Amino acid sequence: MTEAYVKSHIEHGINTIEFFHPQSNSLPGKILEELAKEIHFAGTHDDTKIIILKSAGDKTFCSGASFDELIDIKNEAEGLKFFSGFASVINAMRKCPKFIIGRIQGKCVGGGVGLAASVDYAIATDKAELKLSELAIGIGPFVVGPAVERKIGSAAFSALAIDATMWRNADWAKRKGMFAEVHENIENMDESIQRLANTLSHSSPQAMAEMKKIFWKGTEHWDELLKERAAVSGRLVLSTFSKTAIAKFKSK
Structure with a gap:
């Protein structure tokens, strides 16, 4: 596979949304x-009863923001637009009236941690390590932060955000509440997801929709909050520190 994509498939009420990018499932604006x-469409589609969010491959669930696009951001408006993409995905997941199961088969970095935190029930393998790497490139986990903090608490979120080069293993993620289940291989994970x-x-779709409202209570202001956070990241990514750090990571 060389071409990036997002595709969905509905079968027996289960809508599977899959994304892929050749650079370790990174997330460009598109x-x-x-x-x-x-995600928005699945939430409004009567044939969809439940959503599975997954990525292709078996090593990395999502490596976060596309470095190619980060380094090309030239002004605050472009920065706001790019980081607002993460806000749009998180808010779509938050407002979707259907439960979203996350299939976390591998490593999650930066924005990928935000995706894992925003699903309603994450099922992972023991290879699914986490790292909030934003500080290492001169920004911070501003947009994904509310979703991560909501899921694992302020202390664990702070630890991830401050120690930005440190991987946390799947067992740590399960103990903190990020993952509901951790399995020793992909086959067992997929069996549990399918079950x-x-x-x-x-x-009952109505019961699940009402439950989801309760689970996400207190996040009604996130449309505005995440846009404000996107502006902060969009400004910081223009700094010389950030541009130099991103270029260094790209050259590795």
Whole structure:
């Protein structure tokens, strides 16, 4: 596979949304836009009872923001637009009335941690390590921060955000509440995902929608909050420190 994509497939009420990017499932603006649209559509589609969010490959769930696009940001307006893509995806997941199961088969970096935190039930393998690397490139996890903090608490979020080069393993993520389940291999993970998805596809859509409102209570202001956070990241990414750090990472 060489071409990036977002695609969805509905079968027996289960809508599987899959994304791929050849650079370790990174997230350029186009992928973010398409993900937000697919999640929104699935939420309004009567045939969809439950959503599975997954990525292609078996090593990396999502490596976060596209460095190619980050380094090309030339002004605050472009920065706001790019980071607002992450805000749009998180808010689409937040407002979607259907439960979203996350299939976390590998490493999550930066924005990828934000995606994992925004699903309603994350099922992972023991290879699914986490790292909030934003500080290492001169910005911070401003847009994904509310989603991560909501899921694992302020202390664990602070630890991830401050120690930006440190990987946390899947067991740590499960103990902190990021992952609901951790399995020793992809086969066991997929079996558990299919079992849960099948069960939920036969559950009451109205009851699940009401439950989701309760789970996300207190986040009603996130449309404005995440846009404000996107502006902060969009400004910081223009700094000489950030441009130099991103160029150094790209050259590795």
